[in-house]
Amino acid sequence: MIRDRIDIELLERFEQGIDPASPHKSTIPARIIGYGEISTIFEILDDTQQGLAFKRLPIFRSRLEMDRYEELFLEYNRLLGEDIGICVPSYGLVRIYPPDGNLVIYNVQEKLPADSICNRVITELEDGSLVNLVKCILRTIKSVWTYNASHSSIKIGLDSQISNWAIKGGMPASKVFDDDIELIYIDTGTPLMRINGVEQLNTDLFLRSAPSFLVWLIKWLFLDDILTRYYDFHLVVVDLIANLYKEQRKEAVPLVIDAANNFFETGLAQFHLKPISLKEVRSYYREDAFIWRLYLALRRLDRLLQTRILKKPYPYILPGKIQR
Secondary structure, eight states: OGGGGOOHHHHHHHHHTOOTTOGGGSSSOEEEEEEOSSOEEEEEOSGGGTTEEEEEEEEESSHHHHHHHHHHHHHHHHIIIIIIOOBOOOEEEEEEOOSSSSEEEEEEEEOOOGGGBHHHHGGGOOHHHHHHHHHHHHHHHHHHHHHHHTOSSEEEOOOOOGGGEEETTOOOTTOOOOTTOOEEEOOOSSOOEEETTEEOSOHHHHHTTSOTTTHHHHIIIIIHHHHHHTTOHHHHHHHHHHHHHHTTOGGGHHHHHHHHHHHHHHTTGGGOOOOOOHHHHHHHHHHHHHHHHHHHHHHHHHHHIIIIISOOOOOOOOOOOOOO
């Protein structure tokens, strides 16, 4: 079990000496291994923690909030792995109670080989192989919407962008992807689940990492749209394809759109999905890139205000420069 491999005492010392602005300069240094739009994935440079990937969530103000997040996280992972049949990495949660500030949960996963993560994989693929990989992702995520269609009260959301998938066992030497390829879904730390139409994830937790002067605007303009997209198969696939622009594979976008639309007609005919157009994908990507570029810039401004002007600690690890 992965929890047996986590040195909780070391993790407590890591939290005490962390430098969120420069994790590699922490008392116990860390190395960044991946960025999301909101969170950062890192490894702790201690021999006892080799093979583990950490995501730090310093966003909780009470043990009750921690209880509710942990319960939802565990159920989301269970549903994906057991009921829906999507492979997820070995995982564990560790709670840390600092003397000051928010309470912290560390989301710990088995560290997967870098060359198995699909946004790395696609840098080596010809367009045809990339299309085949996306088809594998579509076949995998179909199981989520099949599950949702058969359950009236519970719906599972998924962020299917290319960096959230890994190839179990690594990329095949042939670079050919077929029905035997098993994918691992990585991004389980944002457990998206609705019961009777009600979002179970307390989104206020994740808004705490946003600049306080922006929270009301994000809620008003963006939050519902951002969350809803992950429950809509059409938009999930649009998001997946648009992500290829960010990953510098825009030349493959028209081919992937054709493959996705063919899959809509054949593998997903029962859902009657609207075809995807190149115009829709381009428009979606421009809007999405603008939102996240602005959001990160304002978070960096907030860090500057907190640390330089107000002389307060800034507890969040921000992503580095993200190429778009």
